[in-house]
Amino acid sequence: MPGRAARLLLGALFAAFLLFLYGPTITIAILSFQGPDGGLTFPMNGVSTVWFTRLFQPQAVGDLGAAMRRTLALAAMVTACTVVVSLAAGMAFRRRFAGSGALFYLTLASLIVPSILVSLGIGLLFTLMEWEPAWYSSAFGAQLTWTLPFGLLIIFAVFNRFDRSWEEAARDLGATPWQGFRHVVLPIIAPGVVGIALFGFTLSFDEFARTLLTAGSGNTLPLEILGMTTTVTTPVLYALGTVSTALSFLVIGGALLGVRLLRRRRGA
């Protein structure tokens, strides 16, 4: 154990790191309430919500409402698919099967390949096949190559701690494999499944590199933000950042709250 002075020093380092981590984000949240004549930095020139209203007027940026709906729909699709596919694969990996090693390494490789290369590869595939790229097809697949490895690694961690005797007890009592899964395994691993869903949602909601060449004609919200970084020099940019962060926290907070309520009802 380090001495008292060293402990204090490490504490100070940690506090400074938290400030470094949160300071900028909190600052732009404040600056997004700039007055109508305010600029990109302090001082605040009055307080208003004018940048938020401007955000939803069509001339400020592209059709933001549509981009937001598209992003949420895509995130919902990716989340649902990530949960189902990685859960099924996690069940499969509990036993060794021919090709399990190769599939595992392929999943890890999916994590390592840079996002822009996945984007380019899928974009080229769709171009050469003369398929029309769209957010619900090519971008959906591109994001899955990013969310599925995370999902699989989480489900591995969950099954590592899973006591198989529960399942055996269910089988001894005459449960079919499906009944055993539905009534014994799933309730026990439910928190892990929620974790996968939250990862899937947030990774999809904020993704831009993998959607860049695969979204087709309809932009997602992160792509709108990426476009705005070069063209917009007003606090509208901050307002969009604040809205996106708030939306993301709203969904995550809502999901966590829902899980709590569900568990309380079950416990009662």
Add this chain to the structure above:
Amino acid sequence: MSRWMPWLQAAPLALVLAVFLVVPMAMLVVVSFYDYDSFSLIPDFVLTNYREVFSSWVTWQTYLKTLWFAGLTWAITLLLGFWLAYFLAFVVRDPTWRMLLFVLTTVPFWTSNLIRMIAWIPFLGRNGILNNTLIGLGAIDRPLEFLLFSDFAVILAFVHLYTLFMVVPVFNTMMRIDHRLLEAARDAGAGFWQTLWCVILPLCKPGIGIGSIFVVVLVMGDFATVRLMSGGQSASVGLMISNQIGLMQYPAAAANAVVLLAMVLLLVAAMLRAIDIRKEL
């Protein structure tokens, strides 16, 4: 039936990865040998795209710059991440506090990287908070120009974005260290640094390995951070590829993509050789 079950359960994962990872990567390799003009791709087998990658000094510089970004970011995030994890795992005693502080370091993961980059603008700009504060304090009399749109800003943003990818795995391995080992080291007469070097560090290796892979891979493939934070003054391979895509030079972009992919895979293989992470998976 039950004999086929694992294949049936793993099939969706295999299918998605085959269609959206294996085939697209094969596509990159194929297209990297294509010819092109300003309007279209011309199916062919030419080596010009690769020749351009390897014969241009600018391209070499871009690759070196990308490696430099990755190396520097890795060194800083490792140093910072290790001590932050150490603080959480060994200095904070109360489990509730430890959990709370750990969660605080991971919350930014749930927000957008783009917005976290944009958030530096009011800080680092010419009339930004940092410059105004320094001028107000009398430390400088002219705004510092190198803060925003520079390599400094790029590295700062990388550290800001990716340190948590180092903290989480290192913290995880530290939490699994048996505290009796530390006591044994002390009883055997080891001082703080000796315990750190001979006991804690070796046991943290798998976590350091995972964190390093994440940081290096993320930086090597980046294009947005370099574009945004350097304001177009610096280059990386990812940015070069994205620029070539913008100019519709797909075969050139594909050739760079193949070289970058080979480089990233080699780096990861080297790290896996140095550190066995299998215990962590």
